[in-house]
Structures are given as structure tokens and as C-alpha cells.
Amino acid sequence: MKNTIKQVFHSGKFLFGFIIFMLILLTVIIYPIFVTADPLAMLGQGNFFKPGTYASIEESALSKSYTLQIPKEFSKLEAVLDIETRAEIQQFLINQAGVAESEIDVTDAEGLVSLWKANYDQNTKYAGLTTAKRKALKRLDNEITAAMKDSGVIIAEKDEEGNLKQSKVIKDTDYVNIKDVTTKTFVLGTDNFGRDVLTELVAATKSSLKIGLLAGLIATAIGLLLGLLAGYMGGLADNIIIFITNLFTVIPSFVILILISYSVGDSARGIAMVGIIIGITSWPWTTRSVRSQVISLRNRDHVNLSKLSGHSMFRIIFTDILPYIASYVVMAMILQISSGILAEAQLSMIGLGPATTKTATLGLMMQWAMQYSAHLNGSWWAYFPVVILIALISFSLNLMNTGLDQVFNPQLRD
């Protein structure tokens, strides 16, 4: 036993998979100790905020400012001229001002602005434009003029009579110390409901692992029990069990999974229920493989000898057969856990996963991201880390399985 464990941990594949899985598991356990906030607290008022640190604008404006002469990456002009605005300017220059297309370089902000200033006049009534478009261009001209001034931002307050009164001017050389203002870092941004993706991801991984483990345990338990009975007893019992197993194998288990999930209803479908549903639909192949292993074992001499020593069927199954297939069962369970996690993700993607607002699962995170078109509007942080994590869990479990297989089947060792 001790020797076997030693051998298992000498297998590079197993060790690599084990380390990845342990890192994920430890993160799931340790992270909530440090971050105690509710993983599903809606912090952001809006969809899909980019990953990064968010600082309070009000506090920044009001707190003590320091003058620093350092080159800035932020350009007011660049901020005004986004891609759509540049396209608008280009269109105006070609259609209304008659500038040749070759002269315009939309990537050069300064050049574009100088062309704009040379050709646009607020008082000219350009032909071929709607009134709304003319007003929009006027606003754009004002914005560009404002952006080119050095005067910074003026903060004004209303006095008693309702007139605006200048209270502070923020120059472009003004800085605040980040420690003076309230900040919040979203390492992986926020999701469609304004929830911190990282915290949610850790909580979701925990739920998904629970579902996978529950599904794996149930599937292995049912599969093992039926496989042992069918394989050892043979005859009629074997025929009946293998008939049921074949029925389940022929009907795609995912269809059964969908039907059961749908029929239990939204209110009953929690984490545990989904785990159970996945478990009771994925046992057939464990049964089949355990059965074939048991059939090859049941005529071995040591089993015959045990029979002749007067041992009961259950004693023979548990002491003379089970230990011989234990390593195989462990491997089968690892695969069942992995496929349980994947099955949950699939179910949730089509909206039949856990119906819950209290916990997230990896599948639910994918579903939310998909429903709010994260994949269309470029919010990669809402689904990509989830995909990576599902792949990592599955990869590590399969790697452990392959490693174990090599230890227990010396023929496969390279």
C-alpha cells in the first residue's frame, strides 16, 4: 500500500495533475478566508466593467492635490477622439469639405484635428447634412476646442441663488495620492450584474467541485454496486442489470439529464439536486466496465478457494473482488467527477443548471456571460477565466487518471 502510494507520486503525470488540482482546491479554500465579501454582491451599477483598479472621482477631485511634472499617457484629445468620432470627422472632411481621402490619416489625432480646424466652421451651413447631424458636429467642435485647452477641469458649485460658482480648478499637472482616495480593484473586472468576477469565480469553482464530487460519488456507487452484482452473480441477475444498463447507454444520457432537470422544476434545482441528477444519469459505463472486470476475476482460483472456504457472496465480493478492482474504481471515479463538472456546465449553458441566486457555478457564470452577450461586446473577462478553469480542472483530473493508469497497468508505462 505504502509502496503503491510512493509509486503513484513518482508518476510525473499524476504529480502534475495533482499539483494543479491542489492549487485550485487550496485557492477555493483559502481565498474566502481573506475575502469575506458576498461573492454575489452587486458592486457595479452596470454591465461588464473592465479589469482594473477603480478610484473614487469625487474623492480624487476633493482630496489634496500634488503638482507633478511627468509625461502623461492620458491625452484629452485621444479621449475625445474615439474610433466612431474619427470616422465621423473623416466622412465630413471627404463629403462636405472636399479633402482627398489620401490626405486623411485617422490614426494621427493631431493631424486629424488640424485638418478639422482648417475646414470646419461653426457658422457655415453645410449641405447634405440633417439638422441633428449639424448640431452633433457643432458639439464635437466644442469638445475638440475644450480638449485642446490647457486650463484643466473647473469644478463649480451652486450658490444660494442657484448660480454656478467656481470652487476649484484641476490642472493637468494635478495628482492625488492613491492612498488618499477610496479604490476598489477588480482583478477580473465585473460581470453583467456588476459582481466581482474573481470572487464569484472562486465561489463558483467550489460549487462546481461539489456538484462534480457528488455526481461522481453517486455514479460510482451505483455503477460499482450494479457492476459487482451483475458480474459476480451472472445468470438472470446479470441479464436484468445489463438490460437496464444498456437501456441507459442507448438513450443519450444528456437527453435524460435535460428531461429530469426540466421535470424537477426550477424551485427544486439546487446544487445538490443537480449533482444527484448528473450522478443518476452517468453510472452506466461504470457498471459495464466494473462488470467486465468482475467477470474476469470471479473464476480466479483465489475466489474459488474463498467460496470453498465457505465464505458468503458479500464477503467474497468485498474481500476477494473489490480490492482487486479498487484502483480501477478510483480511476473511474476521478473521470466521473470530471465529467460531472462538465455536465453541470453544459446543463447550465442551456439554462437547466442550478436555479439559484445564492451561489454561482462555473456553468451559470458561462450562461450569464452568454445571455448578456459578453462574447459579442468583447468582455472576455466574464467568460474566458471560467473556460480556462473548467479546462484546468478537467485536465488535472484526467492527468491524474492517466498517471494512476500507468502505475496500475505497468504495460502502459513508457
Added chain:
Amino acid sequence: MATNQNQSPKQNSTEPKPCLSGRGLTKVFGVGKVQTVAVDHVDFDFNEGEIISIVGESGSGKTTLSKMLLGLISTTEGTIEYQGKPRDISTNAKKKEYWKNIQPIFQDPFSSYNIFYKIDAVLDDCLNMRGFKNLPEEQKIQMKTEACSFVNLKYAELTNKYPFELSGGQMQRLMIARIFLLKPKILMADEPTSMIDACSRATILDMLLKLRDEINMTIIFITHDIGLAYYISDKVYIMEHGKFVESGSAEDVIINPQADYTKRLISDVPKIYEKWDLDTVAN
């Protein structure tokens, strides 16, 4: 070596009593067109205290017959009589009772043990089977020590070992120790020496003979080696394609064989100092 030195003294003095008999015993595997008749209507009477050899090539149905006699597989046709009465193993309790009287030694000592349990477990099973479960520990150890020393093994050295830590010969001797503890009426020895080197083979055969004398056991010895059968047995049954083609006392069958198959088996026994004529052997 090839003398009939092992005749049981009992046999000459009293009328032989059949211990295990078969009438029209048949075993068919498979159904429909893919049937294999492994054992085909065999009749026999194995007498108490005798050593009976069943000799035949691989696939002649020897092991199937032995498994039927042990009650490990069902019979397709025919009856088995144990001590003059039809054998009844319809319930688990009756099976257990029957198995107190008939025990095997298998061909492959390496697969005869559950590798997850220590050797002690095998011997304890024997004591439990004989109803010695509640005996004081010292007495149990004494019985186990006695059984081990019967087969020239030291119990104290074995007690904490796993089966795979022993050599093939030691394992097979331990199987004999098991029989010594169980003291069954019939021993079904299915090629017990074929996986063992020649030196251990003689030791094991001698132990079997010693055991027979000790507890007056019937030994059914299954082998493909007709020379070995002659050396050890009182009666020989020659089996070909599931049928007994010849039977009788070892002397009669081997010195004066009648069936062609027996003659061929005898001619196939290699002799030292004689060059093998492979053409003849192959034909």
C-alpha cells in the same frame, strides 16, 4: 520411483467403498450452434482412500470435470453421488457442508491466494470452517504451527507475510498445510505440480502421499503427465475429448495400454538419454 509403492494398505484388506461416483456426467458450454461439450457422459467410481489420476491433454475436460465435482459449476446432465447418496448442494448451507469434505489444490499457486491478505488469514479460514473459531488463541497457533511444520514451513516466519513474498513451492506447500488443517475426505489436486520446478515437485508429491496416509483421504489427481500418474496413483482414468477412453489400475493401464490415445500419451513421455524424434512426437 516407478514402482507401485503407494498402495494403501486398507485397500487390500476390505472391499473398496465408493466415495465419489458419477453417472452420465455431462457439461456443455454455450448454446445453439456454438456448443462445446467439455465433459461427455462419463461414469466413474472413485473409492475411498485411493489415489485416482485423471490424465489427458489440455482441453480434454479434466478441469471442467474437477470443477463439477467440487460443485463450483453446475452439471448439464447426469448425477454425482457422494458416499453412495446423490450429492445435494442446492442451498448455501448444504454447499458449505459438502465443501467440508472436498477441497482443492489448484494448478497456479500464485493465483490461489488473495494478495491483499496475510497468510494467516488463509489458515484462520480453515480453522473457522472446522468450527474452531472460538478456540483459545494459543491452541489455534499450535494447530497452525503443526500444519506448517507438516509441510516443512515455519509458522513463526510466515505469520506476518503476504502470499507474494513466498516462492511458488512454498505457496503450494502452504496449500497442502491448508488441506492438513481442513482434513477433507476428498482432495481434488488439479495439476498441483505443473507450475513448480522439478525439485519442489517431488517434495510436494511426497507430502500429498504422506497426507493421504495420515488422514486416509481420497486424492483425485489431475495431470497431463502420465509418468507422474503412474508414479503416484492406484487408479488411472485416461480422458480424451470429454470421455474416459480407458481406466483401470495404474499398472494395467500403463504397462498394457489398450486405447491408441493412451499409447500415444505414453510414447510422448520424454526419456533422458534418448534423442527426441520430433516428427513422431508431433504426429
